[in-house]
Amino acid sequence: MEIALEAERLGKRYGRRWALQECSFQLPAGRIAGLVGPNGAGKSTLLHLAVGLLGPDAGTVRVFGRTPYDNPAVLPDVGFVAQDTPLYRDFTAAELVTITGRMNRRWDGALARERLAQLGIPPNLPVGRLSGGQRAQVALALALAKRPRLLLLDEPVASLDPLARREFLQSLMGSVAESGTTVLLSSHLLGDLERVCDHLVLLNASRVRLVGAVDELVAGHRQLVGPRHGGEAITGVGTVLRASHTGRQSTLLARVDGVVDPEWTVHDVTLEEVILAYLDEGETRTSHTEWEVPA
Amino acid sequence: MIALAWRQHRKQVLYTILGFAVLAALMVPIGISMRHTFSDLGLPECVRQLARSDVPQATAESCEGGFRQFGNRYGNLNLVAVLLLVLPMLLGLFWGAPLIAREVEQGTHRFAWTQGISRRRWALVKFGLAVAVTATAAVCYGLGMSWWVSPLTEAAREGRFGFIVFDLQGVAPIGYTLFAVALGIFAGTLGRRMLPAMTITLAGFIGVRAAVAVLARPHYQPARTAQYPVVGDDPLPRDRGDWILANGVRNADGTMVAPDAQIRCPPGVQKPGGGACGSELGVRPGAYNWELYQPADRFWLFQGIETGIFVALAALLLYLTLRQLRRIA
Numbered sequence: 001m002e003i004a005l006e007a008e009r010l011g012k013r014y015g016r017r018w019a020l021q022e023c024s025f026q027l028p029a030g031r032i033a034g035l036v037g038p039n040g041a042g043k044s045t046l047l048h049l050a051v052g053l054l055g056p057d058a059g060t061v062r063v064f065g066r067t068p069y070d071n072p073a074v075l076p077d078v079g080f081v082a083q084d085t086p087l088y089r090d091f092t093a094a095e096l097v098t099i100t101g102r103m104n105r106r107w108d109g110a111l112a113r114e115r116l117a118q119l120g121i122p123p124n125l126p127v128g129r130l131s132g133g134q135r136a137q138v139a140l141a142l143a144l145a146k147r148p149r150l151l152l153l154d155e156p157v158a159s160l161d162p163l164a165r166r167e168f169l170q171s172l173m174g175s176v177a178e179s180g181t182t183v184l185l186s187s188h189l190l191g192d193l194e195r196v197c198d199h200l201v202l203l204n205a206s207r208v209r210l211v212g213a214v215d216e217l218v219a220g221h222r223q224l225v226g227p228r229h230g231g232e233a234i235t236g237v238g239t240v241l242r243a244s245h246t247g248r249q250s251t252l253l254a255r256v257d258g259v260v261d262p263e264w265t266v267h268d269v270t271l272e273e274v275i276l277a278y279l280d281e282g283e284t285r286t287s288h289t290e291w292e293v294p295a
Numbered sequence: 296m297i298a299l300a301w302r303q304h305r306k307q308v309l310y311t312i313l314g315f316a317v318l319a320a321l322m323v324p325i326g327i328s329m330r331h332t333f334s335d336l337g338l339p340e341c342v343r344q345l346a347r348s349d350v351p352q353a354t355a356e357s358c359e360g361g362f363r364q365f366g367n368r369y370g371n372l373n374l375v376a377v378l379l380l381v382l383p384m385l386l387g388l389f390w391g392a393p394l395i396a397r398e399v400e401q402g403t404h405r406f407a408w409t410q411g412i413s414r415r416r417w418a419l420v421k422f423g424l425a426v427a428v429t430a431t432a433a434v435c436y437g438l439g440m441s442w443w444v445s446p447l448t449e450a451a452r453e454g455r456f457g458f459i460v461f462d463l464q465g466v467a468p469i470g471y472t473l474f475a476v477a478l479g480i481f482a483g484t485l486g487r488r489m490l491p492a493m494t495i496t497l498a499g500f501i502g503v504r505a506a507v508a509v510l511a512r513p514h515y516q517p518a519r520t521a522q523y524p525v526v527g528d529d530p531l532p533r534d535r536g537d538w539i540l541a542n543g544v545r546n547a548d549g550t551m552v553a554p555d556a557q558i559r560c561p562p563g564v565q566k567p568g569g570g571a572c573g574s575e576l577g578v579r580p581g582a583y584n585w586e587l588y589q590p591a592d593r594f595w596l597f598q599g600i601e602t603g604i605f606v607a608l609a610a611l612l613l614y615l616t617l618r619q620l621r622r623i624a
Contacts, residue, residue, distance in 0.1 A: 086402030
């Protein structure tokens, strides 16, 4: 199995604060992976490290086996759409296609033009005057025209309305399905991710909390309802991520690793529930110490 | 990449050309009429005459009148010359500072740096364009100003070493411009926004220019000294465009008795109350006028040294920019 993106104890520091720490994971080629985490969790930092905009302060990151920082040889393999889809706002879409083509050795200008024509994007209007959704589509078309093997998207749909968001994700899925491109896509919008992703990387407070194929992650977690629970071990249950209690009964969200004690009723969970459980975890710890109050 | 740089900055190039065209349209007619007046008053001949040491008194006086007439008519144009002194700085503010700062501010560097070319190449092409445009502008400006300002300087009898005229003409403006632009580019990698970058450029440019002009320039070459006796028949030689760094009256043993002064007395003249000429200042017999100066013929040498310093600073700043760029994401 080819690994498209691999991080090994990757770390990045801004001043004294670690934006990303001890980050290790592998993203197999051909996957469409969601990169999830609250604001400031290090998502953009991870993407910038992967595309070589930043150099790591610890560990390594590899794109198809090569380190991307200060290494233009990696650039043709990686397509990148930065947050807020920055483009030269006074350029027209047609100009952007031509000029970006001059900056890339491998370039499929026809593909970009076809996509933009199909989406009904005016070629001769400055992209600054397009809607946010159209601009994101232009940025995506330019990234896809590189025919990248790895496509990194930093919150591409964050500023789009629901309709534009759906269109964007649909057109993204359509084109990467044909080409077999590996995608890593960061987003807050869990519902969108659930629709399009088959792999997940979850960051929280600058560390990787969860990584793996979506179906395995969903299959590996269960909601358990049973008698009031005091924290003792339960057969077939690994880590308990979240517990809520009423007078006589407890509801747990837990990682399961076998057949669960029949005392507990087992329910399936959605990806969203799993993600939320991990996002909850540890989020408040640092701020408690920073505010110098007991947790 | 050249296509990108050109597309991105072509409007700026156009505005720069337009700005210079407007400036030329204003300055060239003034310069031509100034030169007409200058030759109509017979002043070019005066300049030649006065450059010799033995000038007949009558010629000197009539020339003096001509210069004064010219000065009355055009003297206020010196103000225009002072205003034009800021032109290299403007190029630094509007070409240098936004070059990288605007990209980082709008995030477009992330787009450009993730295409197929290295950011070093991206930077060098952008530097190349900015330097080519502004250096061309600076050459036109420096040579144009040399032509424009020369009647004013000659009429003012100051030489070309004066603090404003030296900075305004010749090749020095090329050095200033390249420095201003490079400083602006570098400031963009520090401030990473247009406004801070422009502020750094403004402060840095004024600071370095002033420091070099005041502290370094007088020492580019060992200054010469000249001595003229206090007592003598002919008037003190008028300066012929030399750059006087210091002067004063010294006694025979070398002690300075009257700094920043010059005294000339015909032989045998006594003050009304008795006592030798200048005795109230402590001037004793054998005293002499002393002058520390850079001769006028060193103008181009000094221009070359000054330009060299600023071009070297510009190169250093561009090198630092390339290093700094690796740290921006």
